[in-house]
Amino acid sequence: MYSLLTGPVFYLSLGVCIIGMIVRFYQYFNGLSWQLDRVAYKEYPAMGFKGAVRSIYKWLIPYGTYGWRAQPVMAAAFFGFHVGAVLLPLFLIGHNVFLKEKLGFSLFFNLSTPVADYLSWIALISLFFLILRRLVLPEVRILTDRKDWGILLISMAPFITGMLARYQVGDYSFWLTAHILTGEIVLLAIPFTKLSHVFLFFASRAQLGMDFGIKRGGLKGSKMAW
Amino acid sequence: MPEGTLCNKKPVETAEGITTLLADQSGKTYYEEMKSLEVDSDLLWKTIQNTCKTRIRTWLEICAHCGMCADSCFLYLANDRDPKQVPAFKIQSTLGEIIKRKGKVDNKFMLHAMEVAWAQCTCCNRCGTYCPHGIDTGIMFGYLRGLLYQQGFVPWEMKIGAGMHRVYNAQMDITSEDYIDTFEWMVEEYEDDYPGLTVPVDVEDADIMYTVNAREAKHYPEDLAEAAILYHIAGEKWTVPSKGWELTSLAMFAGDWAACKMQVDSVYDAMERLRPKRMIGTECGHAHRATVVEGPYWAGRKSGRPPVESIHYIEWLAEALRTGKLKIDPAKRIKEPVTLQDSCNYVRNHGLRETAREIISYIVEPGYFIDMAPNKEHNFCCGGGGGFNGIGYFRKQRNIGLKVKRDQILATGAKLVISPCHNCWDAIRDLEEVYEIGIKWSFLKPLIIKMLIIPEHLRPEEE
Known part of the structure; x- marks a missing residue:
């Protein structure tokens, strides 16, 4: 099982994720239409680019936008979870060692163990708040459907199994295998579910950024105060 | 009954069609028919x-x-x-x-x-x-x-509105002749106070081509006179087109994209026919959005821009005050608590967040302007945008929607709300009517006219 998951299934899920998202990215930008969207994308590439970068960048900064500041608790939970969800899979030392072995390269740097531990705990606590929010707030509850819970479950699983393996609760090799499996489920799910936002967040934010950068004030010289 | 006689999938394309729809009071039959529309x-x-x-x-x-x-x-x-x-x-x-x-x-x-x-x-x-x-x-x-x-x-009114654009190239049943007659009549009314006041119609190669909201011609003709007076005093070389003078688009509110195109095409044709340096639209939000921001796309203009540079009235006004074309008598500046309604359509959706504030710096005594919170791009809708004001069927919902603006205004303590947008102006008038909070509301033109310094050579001769 372990060798299957770390061998063919790993290559398959990583391949599906990367190729899937390249396809989806291509489809997204190919499907933008200046006349239907009413944004002259190609006429003002520089303004569009600036608007897109600004729109992405501003929203990546904790409390960097009116939106984040309007909901400070949500913003804390959001960043608490997402910082871990992005950094841990990419830069955990164990992951990098694994990558080096499987693909012959590793990514830029390794998180030190205490940092990784902090990030993991913060992510888990944040997830708890995000779940609580979904259960308690009427404006979130009305939107929540089964798929949302499915996505939460899929995203939580690698964290929980990873932590159990990390602290060697019970059978280490069982949790490790479960961690690899749940991680690969995430990779497979990315192109086909809402998890596509991992990449499409950038596409969607870029589009709205171009809209403001070109049409809604950009050409007037005013930048949207996100 | 798959298609009603009044409520159906066909756009209204004739004057008779509009009359028939209008005869159905409040759209009673229309909405009744809608219940069985397939x-x-x-x-x-x-x-x-x-x-x-x-x-x-x-x-x-x-x-x-x-x-x-x-x-x-x-x-x-x-x-x-x-x-x-x-x-x-x-x-x-x-x-x-x-x-x-x-x-x-x-x-x-x-x-x-x-x-x-x-x-x-x-x-x-x-x-x-x-x-x-x-x-x-x-x-x-x-x-x-x-x-x-x-x-x-x-909604009934939206169907009629879109039909009006298809038939009259205007949101109301006003023909080109009606429009020019009204404009000329209003100018005559003010000629004694402003010697030499005229309305130049269809002048080619002017600096400004002015476009309006049809309701100004129908219900608020003083607004036309005020526009003429301000251009006159500023010494502008301006003109109004006899065709393609309507800036608004109820078709946009209705979602009738074909009518949207017809409407803006009529204005762009006027621009191409008269070749003005700039087009300036009246104090309206959605109209600016329709003709200047969205219109080029309906018209199939890849540049995303109208044929000539097109600006909002407040942009011209700010420029005229800045350059001294219009001068304000400081003694006549507003000296009561005043606030400003930012129109979503040209502030959030076209970046004009500072323009009206620049005008305010000239016309309000320092210390009397109180901004709403939130404001600028983050301001709340007046409560009546997007056609909401005009739909009788949803009046109850609209009146509830006005509460947020009411509370924003109350929090400023302002007695006057400057509202350079027809929709906002209407919504604020209505919220005063419904909630009676004791405020006045105004466009910029009448306020500015009251405090202008009129150059000697433009004053009427003393008798």
Whole structure:
């Protein structure tokens, strides 16, 4: 099982994720239409680019936008979870060692163990708040459907199994295998579910950024105060 | 009865058609017929496949259902935080559902969708600026309105309004002759006070081509005179086109895209015919959005811009004050608490956040201007945008929607609300009527005229 998951299934899920998202990215930008969207994308590439970068960048900064500041608790939970969800899979030392072995390269740097531990705990606590929010707030509850819970479950699983393996609760090799499996489920799910936002967040934010950068004030010289 | 005689999928294209619809008081028969209007699911699905591309589909797909848009929506706030008013819910349960069911929705669903599209969203686009994913629900509601219009599920006044544009190239039944006559008559009325005041019609190569809101000609003709007076005093070389003078677009509110194109084409034709240096539109928000911001796309202009540089009235006014073309008598500046209503359509959606404030710096005694909170791009809709003001069928909902603006104004303590937008002006007038908070409201033109220093050579001769 372990060798299957770390061998063919790993290559398959990583391949599906990367190729899937390249396809989806291509489809997204190919499907933008200046006349239907009413944004002259190609006429003002520089303004569009600036608007897109600004729109992405501003929203990546904790409390960097009116939106984040309007909901400070949500913003804390959001960043608490997402910082871990992005950094841990990419830069955990164990992951990098694994990558080096499987693909012959590793990514830029390794998180030190205490940092990784902090990030993991913060992510888990944040997830708890995000779940609580979904259960308690009427404006979130009305939107929540089964798929949302499915996505939460899929995203939580690698964290929980990873932590159990990390602290060697019970059978280490069982949790490790479960961690690899749940991680690969995430990779497979990315192109086909809402998890596509991992990449499409950038596409969607870029589009709205171009809209403001070109049409809604950009050409007037005013930048949207996100 | 699949198609009614009044309520059907056909746009109104004749003056008789408009008269017939208007004769149906408050659209009583029209809405009765709508209850049995059939949905053409094949057409609906085909239209979606042809026009709903990756932007909207991705928005609907990646919406994280996080609810962060809730507080951004004034209608959610005005309706005591009713979860059914959360923007994401409103769009997912209408457009999202239509797409999920591949267009197979029934009459009841469409009636509900119509209410959501016109009475639960004013397309103010505020939620779009509060969504981490950059999902602009207002844009999607604009799109949904188009689908609903095509199927005949459109409020009575909107159907009439779109028809007016098709028949008269104006939002009201005013012909070119009526318009010019009214303008000339108003100018004559003020000629004694402003010697030499004229309305130059169809002058080629002028510096300014001025366009208006048809209701100015129909209901507020003083506004036309005021525009003429201000250009006259500023010494502008201006003109009005006898055709293509209407800046507004109820067709945009209705989602009648073909009529939107016809309307802006008429204005762009005037620009091409008269070759002015600039087009200046009156103090209206949606009209600016329709003709200057969205119009080029309906007209198929790849540049995304009208044929000549087109600016909002407040941009001209700010410039005229800045350059000294218009001079304010400091003694006559406003000396009472005053606030400003930012129009979503040209502030949030066209970046003119400082322009009106610059004007205020000239016309309000320092210390008397109090900004609303939030303001500028983050200001709330007046409560009556997107056609909401004009729909009798949804008047109750609109009046509830006004509460947020009412409270914003009350919090400033202002006695006067400057509102350089027809829709906002109407909404604020109505909120005073409904809630009686003791405020006045005004466009900029009449305020400025009262405090202008008139150059000696333009003054009437003393008798």
